[in-house]
Amino acid sequence: MPDMNLILAGTGSDSLIFACALIGALGLGAQWLAWRLQAPAIVLMALAGLAAGPVWSLIFGDPLLNPSSTFGDLLRPIVSLCVAVILFEGGLILKFENLRDAGAAVRRVVFFGGPLAWLLGSLAARYAAGLDWASAIVFAGVMVVTGPTVIMPLMRQSKLSGRPAQFLKWEGIVNDPIGALFAVAAYEVIRVASHGDSIVGAGVWILAAAGIGVALGIIFGLGISRAFRAGWTPEYLKAPLIFASIILCYALAEQVEKEIGLVAVTAYGMTLANSKLADLSELRKFKEDIAVLLVSGVFVILTADLTPSIISSALNINTLLFLLVMLFVVRPLSVWIATAGTLNRKEALLLGWIAPRGIVAVAVSGLFGSLLVDLSREGRFYFSGADQIVPLAFAMVFTTVVLHGFTIGPLARKLGLARSEKPGVLLVGANSWSVEFAKALKSVKIDVIVADSNYRRLRPAREAGLDTFLGEVLSEDAEIRLDHSRFATVVALSTNDSHNALVCSQFAPEVGRHRVYQLSLSEGDETDDKSVGSSARGRTLIKRGRTYDGLIRDQYRGWNFSRTRLTEKYTLEQYLADRPKGDLVAEIRPDGTLVLLGPSREARGGDGATIISFAPDQQPQTSAPAEEPSSSDPKVGEPQKA
Known part of the structure; x- marks a missing residue:
């Protein structure tokens, strides 16, 4: 068996190719395993990187994957571009109308609670974790972020409903780009100050540069929207053009000022999100695929780049004290003070405890941790806590995901904030038969949601007073907007049998394969060589041979x-x-x-x-x-x- 360490020690190109292949295999493998086990993907991706990096080096002497050595000077630009795409994705789901609908509590947490949590977090990082002031302020800005990709599974698991569910969902969505912008602002001031420039003058210039970045992002967003609406771009080029334009927008903003590119791409995503572009729902699929790949890569790179000495130095009483202060002081105080008068006591107690950190928190922490390390080497100041930012970020992720994941359900039930009624049915595909079926279920007090991506097809359901969801249930957008706690059964009733099978495969791990259904393939035999295999389908509704066409025929009769x-x-x-x-x-x-x-x-x-x-x-x-x-x-x- 060949020695992996010898493979990595080969020629530069061979080492680079192997490293890229290994990063992809570990990242996507962890994502797949998380899907199979219904476990937090963020934890498994981090474990995969740790196994290939510091754990491997402890066992065999050298890491199997050493990103700093393999990529060299390319490492920071690679991570920066990945973070830029991740932040663009965060901006792409932030619609201003959603912020208006989120309620006063979320707006107060964003505009008042966010800066308060940044201030308290900076004090905690400085005096509890022992970071220097610069590292503490940058790191605390990132820790304002709560990840929607982590929040959504916890909410489904706990059957949390009402205002608390809306609060946690929209807080995670809105804070994704805001926490990153806090870190950008803090880092820019620190970077300028470390080179001996005037902080006041630097602050003015940073604000101006940020304004230029925002303007650049808006220009890109409006330009792409205009091009798509006017038909200047063929359909097959739209998704690649979006991806290429993200990189171009980031690169141009970086020429104005370092790290302003992150501001620009966030503004770009927000502009597109609010442009009411019809093509946006179709482009999200490509964006989601790219984001999954980049997120997986970033997590593996960041964890594999840690060394045993950095990890051991982070496992101390200061880290434990920092976690306790963040969990039991910073989060509760910032939520309680910001939402005073808008939440009742039980809601405030739950929301002051639940704040799992996610993908953006770790990705942005890793980027700015490496940037501060670089400043230490080239500037007048040494930032002693810079190399501790990534281990602390992962400590927060592991701790909050595990603690909040195990406690949100029991706590919500104890406080009476969990959904008490039995979860109902999600019917995917609006047509005359499915709407009548939904009305029959509602008449016997079964909660039902009719979902379809076509507004016109949903009209009969809306007129009948049924709850509807407009959008593609397989998209990431549905992961955020669709209330998964309301249903425990999924019935795919669209006219496309392959789409029905995909819906059943998507929801089977969540609700159980015994709770996903679709109609028979054909009026003859249950099997059909031209259709998807029975192992990838949902359970047959009604009986074999009872197809959509036959049901519609009988309905007209x-x-x-x-x-x-x-x-x-x-x-x-x-x-x-x-x-x-x-x-x-x-x-x-x-x-x-x-x-x-x-x-x-x-x-x-x-x-x-x-x-x-x-x-x-x-x-x-x-x-x-x-x-x-x-x-x-x-x-x-x-x-x-x-």
């Missing part, structure tokens, strides 16, 4: 949904005898459990069970019992149109 409550006198056997034709679609068991029927999932019946069927409009032959339930319930033994 007059079939409709009805619901019937069974009793001891009117049993399932009598119900089936009265309705030889038709499909049994769902059963609500006496305990309120929803069961979607299909192969190997037959109705059980029983006193108090309710059957939802799709059948020709007809009255039962057997006389129903005389009891009359309340008007909100289905009549006993009698089908009711839903």
